[in-house]
Amino acid sequence: MTLTDEQVHALFDILSHRETYTEIEAFKTPDAVTDYGYPFSRTAAPSLVVQQPQPTGGGGLSGWLRSATTTPLNSAPGTPRSRTPVPAADQQDAASSEKGSVQGRKGGNGSTEGEGDDDNDDADSGTPMLQALLTGFLLPLPWLRDLPRGFWSVRVQGILARMGAADLSESYDKGALGTRKMLATGASAVIEMLGRGALSGVERAPSSAAGRDEGGEDKHSKVKGGKDKHDKGSYDVNKPEDLARAWDDVVQQLVYGDLVDELFDHIAKTDDFESHSPAVKTAAEYTLIHLAAFAHRVFIGSPEGQYLLKLLENVHSLIPYKLIKQTLRVGNAATMINGMMRLLLAKLSVTSVTNWFGITQSADDGMNLLQRIVSLVLGWDAGEFRKVADKIEKDKAPPSEEVLRVIREHVAAPREEHELVRRASRANDQSIVVAILCASDDPARAEGLTEEHHARCLEYYSALLSVRDRDAIAAALCRQTPDLFTQAIKDLVAAYDPMIRSVHARVDIKEHLDGAQGFIDDFIRASKPKKNAGGVESLAGVDEYVELLRRNKGLLYRCMSAVAARCDDVWADLRVWTNAAARKFRKDDGDWKGSVGERLGSMFAGLEDEDTKKRILQAVDAHATYLSTLNDLSSARLQFLVTTAANSNSSNSSTSTSSSASSPTVGVLTEGPGVYLARWQSLLDETLITPAVPRGGAFRKGRDVKHTVAMGKTGVGGGKVAPAREGEGAAPASATTSGGGAGVEAPDVSVVVEVLGGAFRELVRERARVLRGMGELKSAEKSGA
Numbered sequence: 025m026t027l028t029d030e031q032v033h034a035l036f037d038i039l040s041h042r043e044t045y046t047e048i049e050a051f052k053t054p055d056a057v058t059d060y061g062y063p064f065s066r067t068a069a070p071s072l073v074v075q076q077p078q079p080t081g082g083g084g085l086s087g088w089l090r091s092a093t094t095t096p097l098n099s100a101p102g103t104p105r106s107r108t109p110v111p112a113a114d115q116q117d118a119a120s121s122e123k124g125s126v127q128g129r130k131g132g133n134g135s136t137e138g139e140g141d142d143d144n145d146d147a148d149s150g151t152p153m154l155q156a157l158l159t160g161f162l163l164p165l166p167w168l169r170d171l172p173r174g175f176w177s178v179r180v181q182g183i184l185a186r187m188g189a190a191d192l193s194e195s196y197d198k199g200a201l202g203t204r205k206m207l208a209t210g211a212s213a214v215i216e217m218l219g220r221g222a223l224s225g226v227e228r229a230p231s232s233a234a235g236r237d238e239g240g241e242d243k244h245s246k247v248k249g250g251k252d253k254h255d256k257g258s259y260d261v262n263k264p265e266d267l268a269r270a271w272d273d274v275v276q277q278l279v280y281g282d283l284v285d286e287l288f289d290h291i292a293k294t295d296d297f298e299s300h301s302p303a304v305k306t307a308a309e310y311t312l313i314h315l316a317a318f319a320h321r322v323f324i325g326s327p328e329g330q331y332l333l334k335l336l337e338n339v340h341s342l343i344p345y346k347l348i349k350q351t352l353r354v355g356n357a358a359t360m361i362n363g364m365m366r367l368l369l370a371k372l373s374v375t376s377v378t379n380w381f382g383i384t385q386s387a388d389d390g391m392n393l394l395q396r397i398v399s400l401v402l403g404w405d406a407g408e409f410r411k412v413a414d415k416i417e418k419d420k421a422p423p424s425e426e427v428l429r430v431i432r433e434h435v436a437a438p439r440e441e442h443e444l445v446r447r448a449s450r451a452n453d454q455s456i457v458v459a460i461l462c463a464s465d466d467p468a469r470a471e472g473l474t475e476e477h478h479a480r481c482l483e484y485y486s487a488l489l490s491v492r493d494r495d496a497i498a499a500a501l502c503r504q505t506p507d508l509f510t511q512a513i514k515d516l517v518a519a520y521d522p523m524i525r526s527v528h529a530r531v532d533i534k535e536h537l538d539g540a541q542g543f544i545d546d547f548i549r550a551s552k553p554k555k556n557a558g559g560v561e562s563l564a565g566v567d568e569y570v571e572l573l574r575r576n577k578g579l580l581y582r583c584m585s586a587v588a589a590r591c592d593d594v595w596a597d598l599r600v601w602t603n604a605a606a607r608k609f610r611k612d613d614g615d616w617k618g619s620v621g622e623r624l625g626s627m628f629a630g631l632e633d634e635d636t637k638k639r640i641l642q643a644v645d646a647h648a649t650y651l652s653t654l655n656d657l658s659s660a661r662l663q664f665l666v667t668t669a670a671n672s673n674s675s676n677s678s679t680s681t682s683s684s685a686s687s688p689t690v691g692v693l694t695e696g697p698g699v700y701l702a703r704w705q706s707l708l709d710e711t712l713i714t715p716a717v718p719r720g721g722a723f724r725k726g727r728d729v730k731h732t733v734a735m736g737k738t739g740v741g742g743g744k745v746a747p748a749r750e751g752e753g754a755a756p757a758s759a760t761t762s763g764g765g766a767g768v769e770a771p772d773v774s775v776v777v778e779v780l781g782g783a784f785r786e787l788v789r790e791r792a793r794v795l796r797g798m799g800e801l802k803s804a805e806k807s808g809a
Contacts, residue, residue, distance in 0.1 A: 027628055031641070032621045034648035035628070035776065036220065039784040040153070042777045044216040045707055047151035048208055054188035059150030062159065062796070063176035066147065152789040153219045160222060160795030161605055166597035171519045179512035186504060190496035191439040193489040195711050196446060197456050199482050200734045201726050203328045205711060210322065213704035223791050224620040225611035226279045229272070259306035264662040264697075267313070270306035277303075279609045288588065288599045295578070295585035312577065313665065316569035317696020321704070323551045324563045325695060327730065331737040333551050335401060340544050342397045345537070352534045357525040365517060368393050369510055392510055395502035406494040408737070412487040416480050423477040423484070430464045431457070431481060435488045449714060455721065456714040457481045470718070478718045486734050523594050530590035539579040546572060566661075566696040567668055608795060620787070627783045639775045646771035653768050654699045662697035705730075706770040727769075 027035065050056035058066055149155040163169055195205045259266045277283035283304075290300045298305035323329040347367055354360040371390045391399060416422055434445065441463075449459035457478055461470035473481070501509050517524070527533065550572045553561040588595045611619065631637050695701065708726040715721035 034644045038773045038776050045212040054185040057184045061149035062145040064181045065177035152792045156792035156795045167520045175515040179508045182508040186500035192493050198486040206328050209707040213700045226609045229276050261309050262666045267310040270303045271310045273303050274307040292588035295582045297581045320566045320569045327733045338401045349534045357528045399498045399502045402494040402498045406491045409487045409490040416484045434460045458718045526591050531586045536583045543576045643773045654702045658697040
């Protein structure tokens, strides 16, 4: 019994989908980061490690008195002195440390921060998919590869460990899908696509199989008439099949051809990126549409969208753009960098000043500007939830004070108690509130709880959890010592110092920052609800996001062209990395023992139980049908989107003298193309939610509460997602139904995960070692060059 190509594809999708999200979900606990493996540490607990302070002779008033000729590392509260290059926090200890990820893995920096030869970097990772992508693609990035090992094994690992130890709440407790759940599942849907490409590679198209003719010339370098090799016929941006074909052709040339070098050369000559070839122009439009669909899904298609928009607006309003632009005007690169570090990382507090004068030696010396922005935004957010809790306490007929007290005490309880109550709730068919009361010193309190009081208690519990989550996140990033967040920023600036100097000397960064600021303003305006002629509020459609990106894509092209034309060293390093990254998507039978399809087929054929095989086949066939349906729906949405855009452009050109009130309105598409959007929604739909009634109620799933949000979140109303604005004609139901899958429910494939999940993880680990080895080879070649 063998699997067909369609079945193999479906099996690969099932296993990679579940593996990716399982790995991301594991970071709810601090153990996930220690099980991650390289570049993190397995033996240390970085979140609890107190870093050694700088030598007293290096800073402060007493240091200045002892040596006026030595520029101290910390000559101001938490910042370097002007005209002094900004070093990483552990740069002095790592003067002869690694010049890339390979040297760092071998403990080249003296193992002063828990990293070194005693850490088993070659052991299997508990999150192999994420490790494969990090070590294979991100770590070899120019300048990022020059970071000291301590950046990963101390700074980043410590922050992740703190987040895991914070015991942040779950959607089950709150009775609604939270923001973190939405972002985590969305990240998983995107990462799994990259993971599948890295694991299986891109199949070489038949037209690219030979590559060169007998005379040694590239067969595809030219076609009749001297046309560019990428112009394989004409492409119509109003036809979905041409958009997809152009994307496939460009991917083929990126992975197996020399399109990477051509694009790097082209953008250095002109900022009209899309003028390279019709294929590139059409593929860019295809990419833009999918980016617009993703942004629309986050900020419009999700009930959390307007809440996220509010957070974005708050952060945007607090960034001191004017001061940043003034600092960028400084001609000397070193002075500019130090000035920016002072602006963003200076800690202005009484403790920081007394520490600098040597009066005190407190580790908690306040917050810098970046931390204050994070703390303020989260503090404002927590204040809204406190108002919800206070309102419930002051209701005319609130739950009893004893009940509310028990809930407050449970919120402050440790992780073990939270998990125990959650398990009891599921085992006894109780809501989370009843399980909390039953676990208290007087379980009888749960008996007299009415449904009305139960609903208020659930809202009260949700509000308190939201306050606690935001306080915990702010503490991990801004208040806990040692200050890993600030040190991580300093490490990044030190690693990127050569690139910053090169770009600052040749490119007007202020001009491009102006463009970025304007784009964010435009994005926020486009994402806010608008009122139609009848005064009814509605939200933007996918087509409006497409138009938004079309208006602003020139900002990115001009920035890329400026760097490419003037910063040869920076552009050359990026070219090398991009070529290396593209090659990793090739199908290679050398280091990789057989294709993923063959390995999956062997895994299935190796099963001895025929009944298990039949059950797996049934699940795989159902999933293959599900994927086919989603592809059809995605194509229908893409067709509707490009047709609407074409009709809108035609109508606008023929009615240019008409008033805006009489012109047709766009925005009828409420869900964009992309199968991954449906896979994202399926993860949300499967999320378990506490029952809405005290006892005997059915456990809810994410699909039952996907149009609601937790009380207290500003920017959203808590009801259903507002429909897109009405226009002339209606989109087909398959194109407009929100939720990604247009009502198509994913089949139950748990048997596949249970039986083959472990073997698939071993397969991913094997591929991760290959990708890591490729990345280390490139890093070694670069450092030895």
